Amino acid sequence: xxxxxxxxxxNCPGPWGTPASTVTRAIAELxxxxxxxxxxxxxxxxxxxxxxxxxxxxxxxxxxxxxxPPEALLRKLKQIERAAGRRGGSPWGPRTLDMDILDFKGRxxxxxxxxxxxxxxxxxxxxxxHPWIEKRPFVLRPLLDVAPDWRHPVTRESARALxxxxxxxxxxxxxxxxxxxxxxxxGA
Numbered sequence: 001x002x003x004x005x006x007x008x009x010x011n012c013p014g015p016w017g018t019p020a021s022t023v024t025r026a027i028a029e030l031x032x033x034x035x036x037x038x039x040x041x042x043x044x045x046x047x048x049x050x051x052x053x054x055x056x057x058x059x060x061x062x063x064x065x066x067x068x069p070p071e072a073l074l075r076k077l078k079q080i081e082r083a084a085g086r087r088g089g090s091p092w093g094p095r096t097l098d099m100d101i102l103d104f105k106g107r108x109x110x111x112x113x114x115x116x117x118x119x120x121x122x123x124x125x126x127x128x129x130h131p132w133i134e135k136r137p138f139v140l141r142p143l144l145d146v147a148p149d150w151r152h153p154v155t156r157e158s159a160r161a162l163x164x165x166x167x168x169x170x171x172x173x174x175x176x177x178x179x180x181x182x183x184x185x186x187g188a
Contacts, residue, residue: 004104046138063146137169
């Protein structure tokens with residue numbers, strides 16, 4: 001596996017505008033001389049995970065190329081989040097922007113067997129692949145747009161098989177596609 005996949009989501013307006021415009025701008029900020037964006041999924045309006053009463057998210061996945069190591073890419077993602085107005089906050093709370101490395105060329109780091117090597121949310125070591133891909137419809141559906149043949153590096157399950165297991169999940173469910181140009185949910 002030679003692809004790098006990054007998940008992007010937002011559910012609060014910030015200095016870059018609406019969640020959809022923030023995701024659009026984050027993708028533009030990611031693309032520079034060190035990162036080449038190869039593919040961008042459709043944008044999806046999704047139910048929030050965690051704290052009740054949050055507005056829906058806008059989520060997307062991008063496939064990128066970079067010579068940066070994972071830790072440097074993660075620092076870049078966190079810089080983009082801060083520029084978009086993200087400050088601390090509680091795990092699974094509302095945010096102006098959230099960017100995660102989902103997979104970095106199939107690397108497996110900080111896993112114990114088939115489980116991520118940490119106990120709870122919050123500060124943790126970089127875990128590759130991202131520890132909750134298989135539990136998140138809002139990640140798997142856009143991931144299928146850009147990497148339909150992707151397999152989870154730890155479980156070896158296909159993205160399609162993982163999607164079928166959780167497609168009807170309540171938390172993180174796909175509510176509809178979002179047109180990033182008009183910022184309107186389609187079919188909602």
